[in-house]
Amino acid sequence: MSIRNDRAIVVSALKHAVPYIRLFKGKVFVIKVGGAVFADAEKTRALMEQVGILYQVGIKVVLIHGGGSQSTELATALGLETTFVNGRRVTDGASLDVATMALNGQVNTRILACCRDLQIPAIGISGIDGGLICAHKRPPVDRAGDTPVDYGFVGDIDSVDADILRKQLDNGLMPVVSPLSCDQSGVILNINADTVAAAIAAELDAEKLLLATGAPGILEDVDDPGSLISYIDRSALTKLCESGSLAGGMLPKAAAIDAALANGVQRVHVISYEVPDSILLEIFTNEGTGTLVVDDIAALTHAEQSPAGQAGRL
Numbered sequence: 630m631s632i633r634n635d636r637a638i639v640v641s642a643l644k645h646a647v648p649y650i651r652l653f654k655g656k657v658f659v660i661k662v663g664g665a666v667f668a669d670a671e672k673t674r675a676l677m678e679q680v681g682i683l684y685q686v687g688i689k690v691v692l693i694h695g696g697g698s699q700s701t702e703l704a705t706a707l708g709l710e711t712t713f714v715n716g717r718r719v720t721d722g723a724s725l726d727v728a729t730m731a732l733n734g735q736v737n738t739r740i741l742a743c744c745r746d747l748q749i750p751a752i753g754i755s756g757i758d759g760g761l762i763c764a765h766k767r768p769p770v771d772r773a774g775d776t777p778v779d780y781g782f783v784g785d786i787d788s789v790d791a792d793i794l795r796k797q798l799d800n801g802l803m804p805v806v807s808p809l810s811c812d813q814s815g816v817i818l819n820i821n822a823d824t825v826a827a828a829i830a831a832e833l834d835a836e837k838l839l840l841a842t843g844a845p846g847i848l849e850d851v852d853d854p855g856s857l858i859s860y861i862d863r864s865a866l867t868k869l870c871e872s873g874s875l876a877g878g879m880l881p882k883a884a885a886i887d888a889a890l891a892n893g894v895q896r897v898h899v900i901s902y903e904v905p906d907s908i909l910l911e912i913f914t915n916e917g918t919g920t921l922v923v924d925d926i927a928a929l930t931h932a933e934q935s936p937a938g939q940a941g942r943l
Contacts, residue, residue, distance in 0.1 A: 646913045653912070654687035656836035657798065661826035663842050664696035666902045667736050673743050676841070679908040680803075681747045689798045691829060692751075693806045694740060695822040699731040700724075716880040720781040720819045728819045732807040740805050751803045756810030756825060757817065759793045762786055764810045764818050784810055784818030786825070791832035823885035831892035838889050839911065840882055841902040846919030851876060860921040860929065863890050890924045897922040 660680065666672045683690050697718065701711050704727045712719040720728060737753045744751035756762030764784030769777035797804045808825040811817045823840060830838040847866070849856040851874060861869075863886075869875050870883050886897045900907045900919035911917045923929060 649913045650686045653836060655689065657689045657691065657833045658683065658837045658839065658912075659691045659693065659826055659830035659833065659835045660839045660841065660908070661693040661822055662695070662902060663698075663822075664694060664700075664731075664736055665698040665843060666841070667694065667696070667739055668698055668702075672902070673739060674747075675905070676902055676908070677740065677743045677747055677749070679906060681744075681749045682909060683912070684749055684803055691794055691798070691804050691806065691833065691835075692740070693808060693822055693826040693829065694732075694736055695808070696728070696732040696736040699735055700728050703727050703731050703735075713877075714778045714780070716876070716878045717780065717783070717821060718819065719778070720783050722782065725782045725817060725819060729809060729817065732809050737805060737807045744803070744805070749803055750801060751805050752797055753805050753807070754793075754797075755807040756820065760790055761793050761806075762790075762810040762820070762825065762828070763788045763813060764820060765812050766816065766818060782816070782818055784812070784820045786810070786820065786828050789828050789832040791829070794829065794833060821881045821885070823882045824888070827885035827889035827892075827894070830889050830894045835894055837896045837898060837912075838886075838894050839898045839900060839908065840886070841900055841908065842878075842882070843901060843903060844879065844899075845901045845904070846899045847875070847879070847922070849874060851879075858920050859917075860923070860926070862923050862926040863887055865926075866922060886922050890922065895923070 662676065666676055680690055680692060704711050704724060707727065709723055709727065733755055741751050741753050754761060764786050767780050767783045767785045769779045771777050794804050806825065806829070808820045808822040809817060810820050826838060826840065845854055845857050847858045847861060848854065849858055866883055866886065870880065875883050882899065889897055898911050898919055898921055900911050904918050907918045911919060
């Protein structure tokens with residue numbers, strides 16, 4: 630490729646990105662990223678470079694991270710068993726200690742170190758800090774025809790103090806949030822990171838909630854990567870859950886997506902961190918890379934529903 634053609638591509642890309650930059654400058658994006666990507670230094674840097682570009686063009690980013698793979702790996706090394714029910718981790722006392730070490734220690738610190746290298750002014754925080762998230766211990770959950778499930782030290786959110794995050798954003802900082810939280814008496818609780826991201830996005834009136842996961846997006850058939858759904862609304866998402874098309878870790882994601890949309894978030898994007906530059910492609914191009922979820926398909930613009938641009942990610 631000649632230098633002239635290379636320059637033309639760069640200029641064209643910048644011109645196409647300008648309307649999106651103008652539209653989103655000053656808006657709040659909440660991005661939740663699964664912990665698995667942060668187990669690899671190169672993948673961590675590649676993802677955070679994208680987040681850094683969002684910050685540099687004036688988008689206010691709150692990053693929420695998981696750490697399930699790190700927690701499982703550490704638990705295995707310590708000889709502890711890890712149990713999941715409907716995609717959610719059961720957390721006993723020992724598992725809670727592991728989650729604290731993995732989430733607040735290993736993962737959060739690795740992200741902040743990468744941000745320092747990329748000159749992103751990030752600040753680490755958990756749901757415990759400043760009373761950001763107040764939660765209560767989840768009671769045992771009934772299961773049809775089976776014994777109730779006691780998830781242990783797993784929390785359900787009562788409230789989010791979004792002003793804590795707004796103050797950081799208004800001061801030019803990027804909060805990097807661990808989902809660990811606690812109740813009013815200081816009992817530490819583990820909360821699903823997707824659930825935390827949805828609650829924070831709603832309280833911040835976020836323009837977008839992005840869920841970056843290992844899957845390409847929401848699949849109509851979990852065993853067929855080619856069955857990616859470009860856009861979907863809440864009612865269709867509910868039908869997918871009821872039909873059994875969604876399973877494992879996608880179930881809490883679906884619940885988080887539904888909660889975010891029900892509480893005012895206009896656009897939720899499910900993308901893969903395995904796709905190069907997936908965040909930038911999802912935000913700054915019409916085609917996107919994953920699944921766009923909205924409250925009602927009828928509210929989408931013609932461009933968003935067009936075959937060539939599904940879903941034009943405005």
